Amino acid sequence: MAKIRHTFQKLSLKAKIRFYVLSITGLVLLAVSTYLVFSINEISKRSAIELTNEMVLNHAKDINKNINKDISFASSVASSAKFYCHNLKADKDSLMRIMLTSLQQDHPNYKAVWLTLEASAFDPKNNQNLERKLFSAEQINGKMVYTVDYKKIDENETENLYNQLRQNPKITILDPYIDQSSTGNNQLVTSVIAPIFINGRFAGIAGVDFNLNSYTELTSNIGIYKNSKAFLAASNGYILSHTDNSLVGKNFEQVGEDPKKQATILDKITNGKSYSSDEAIDGKAYYTYIIPITITEGSKSWAFGLSIPKKEIYQQANRVSMVAALLCLIGLVVVIISVNIFSNRLTIPLIKLTNSIKRLAKGEISETTRMSNFSEDEIGEMANSVNSLIDGLNKTSTFAEEIGAGNLSSEFEPLSDKDHLGLSLIEMRQNLVKSKEEEVKRRGEEEKQTWATLGVAQFSELLRENNNSIKELSFSIISQLVKYLNINQGGIFIINDNDENDVHLEMTACFAYDRRKLHHTIFETTEGLVGRCFSEKETVYLLEIPQDYIHITSGLGDSRPSCLVLVPLKLNETVSGVIELAALTPIEEYKVLFVEKVAESIASTISNVKINVRTAELLSRTQQQAEEMAAQEEEMRQNLEELTSTQEEMARIQNEQRIIQEELSKEKSLFANFLAAVPDAIYYKDLQSRFIKVSKSLVGLHKVSSEQDLIGKTDFDLFSEEHSMQAYKDEQEIIKTGLGFSNMEEKEVMRDGSISWVSTSKMPLRDLDGNIIGTFGITRNITKVKALEETLAAEKQQNEEHLRKIEKLTQELEAAKGSQVNP
Secondary structure, eight states: OOOHHHHHHSOHHHHHHHHHOOOOOOOOHHHHHHHHHHHHHHHHHHHHHHHHHHHHHHHHHHHHHHHHHHHHHHHHHHHHHHHHHHHSSSSSHHHHHHHHHHHHOOTTTEEEEEEEEEHHHTTTTOOOOOEEEEEEEETTTTEEEEEEEEEOOOOOOOTTHHHHHSSOOOOOOOOOOOEEEEOOOOEEEEEEEEEEEEEEEEEEEEEEEEHHHHHHHHHOOOOOSTTTTEEEEEEBBBBEEEESSGGGTTTTGSSSSSSHHHHHHHHHTTTTTTTOOOOOTTTEEEEEEEEEEESTTTTTOOEEEEEEEEEHHHHHHHHHHHHHHHHHHHHHHHHHHHHHHHHOOHHHHHHHHHHHHHHHHHOOGGGGGGGSSSSSSHHHHHHHHHHHHHHHHHHHHHHHHHHHHTTTOOOOOSTTOOOOHHHHHHHHHHHHHHHHHHHHHHHHHHHHHHHHHHHHHHHHHHHHHOOOHHHHHHHHHHHHHHHHHHHHHEEEEEEEEESSTTTEEEEEEEEETTTEHHHHEOOTTSSSSHHHHHHTTTEEEESSTTTTTOEEEEEEEEOOOOEEEEEEETTTTTTEEEEEEEESOOHHHHHHHHHHHHHHHHHHHHHHHHHHHHHHHHHHHHHHHHHHHHHHHHHHHHHHHHHHHHHHHHHHHHHHHHHHHHHHHHHHHHHHHHHHHHHHEEEEOTTEEEEEEEEEEHHHHOOOSSSSGGGTTTGTTTBOHHHHHHHHHHHHHHHHOOOOOEEEEEEETTHHHHHHHHEEEEEEEOOOTTTEEEEEEEEEEEEHHHHHHHHHHHHHHHHHHHHHHHHHHHHHHHHHHHHHOOO
């Protein structure tokens, strides 16, 4: 040890400077470079992992949006079924067929659209018939297939899906299953089911079936990282889509090396918890992140996951680390060169330079580390270089601090075109700026979508609440639309086709500056911009408005709008009106698209309101006619009572006068033989009052060739509206109460206007179990009897006159006899 110390003391100052400077500087640079490399590497890796997690979250949101669209469609099918069952009096079977086939044709991406309705949906008063009717529309080999089926409701089958939904009605999405269709292609299919409520009571379910091919495209298009593996799994473990198509349809537990671990992961995710891990797949290190997707409230979640090779994730981080290591290596080389130069200088400048370098090596980058008062020789140049390095590091540090503080507009010039650190920082700033711009753009799109979604929901609620008056509905629509779009003025024109010879567009509502405007404007269907929009069935968007077309008036003045939008109220290529909107500033494109979207719902609602108004008018007219018939029946009943009293009086008179009694007996015998010779009409009907069996006399009565010509028809096909409506009400009351009636006299008015009188008896028709399945009746034609009763009344009057004459003659004879006895 002493020998080494002695040898070291003999070295020159230059050697000693080299030894000290190189030793200390090398150690410091090694420590600093190691710290920088590892710090930058860890930061880059964390950023890459966070970016991967964010990407998985965004794809999960996209999948959730697709699922919500399917749920919304099923809910709309349920709402449509509820509307048809609750509001319309027509043949609901036909309405369901039209609705389902139309929906299936308009949405071919769905495999099937179907409904299950209970008996209470067709008759709200039916609380005992535990039977449900199934309607389904499906595209099979390009052909529409519509089916109807009946099923009993067994409330004891607690495992039955329908009974579970009946006890706990909610929107449900079924676990995916393999559909072995008639085409021979096994597809992964699921169903979305929505409950149907009528008058607050469960009445059935609506659903759509669709295959999951679209989700396969979502996972196959994820290619941000090379060799990444994406998958989507359902709550029952089925893999709905996977980058490797051979795994689609398999259980989640079958794709991992440890089935128990896979089952634990699946249970964790389906209960709403995310999962991430570093694991080996096929001998390679992967980072896996799985996030749950909530389908409906209270149900288990689906899961979307992404496995990315860690080599690909960390590739950029390793590149930055290599740049940092290279810079440290360059610094070390610079130090070595500097030491060789400084060793040829004087001791004092060398010591000062060594101290400055030591401080610089410790990370002290400030003005105090700069060197001054050096000559212009090599040491001075080296000092200037160190000063330049300090200035560059100061600028780089300041620039990095600005970026860290979020000031992405800060200016920075790299030391040279080979300044890797500076160029890397500039590249990082550009990436951050681009990411920020994309984030702002994405948020803007999300805000627009959210705005449109909320608007559609508000208008859906508005359209459900107002369905009795066209004018009030129009005002609610246009006022809400003007306010929601934040524009100045709007009007709505509805087609008036009450008179076929005068079809025109009529303004039903106008709204501006939060006030209801009272205008009455009429356009022909081809007149002006309104007529053009109506006839062309296309949206009109104008930024150059004619001088005298329209003005927007408020308390502050009168201005001509700079933007005009006219949107047709179109439903299935049928236009029922036009919405006209005016604003002082241009209306954005997404708002115009929103108006076009809600216009279809408005058109549908307006069409339904028109139907409701017309139905209400017909119902009012029918009720008035029924009241008139009731008054006539009461008058007839009183006449019959008087006739009965007259007949009793005639019977008493017959006991006193033999001649009159014989004549009356003859007439009565003729009347009895006439009734016996006329066969009664006998008929059976189902729950909808349709003929299911009739007698031959009824066939001859209606002048048809055979019994089959009457099967399936109702009284509405054979008699007048008044008589048919009353008969339908009587039969539905019998079905409801189980009580019939006998010998009720009715006035029948045929479709050709002919009139007849009948005596009718009707009773409930029951099956072997005692359940009411329809009605049956016996009708006897008493038209001739009515005529005979009128004849008897006339004869009664004549007989009473004869009786008075006989009594008067009898009194005269008795008076004559008395005068002979007592002369």
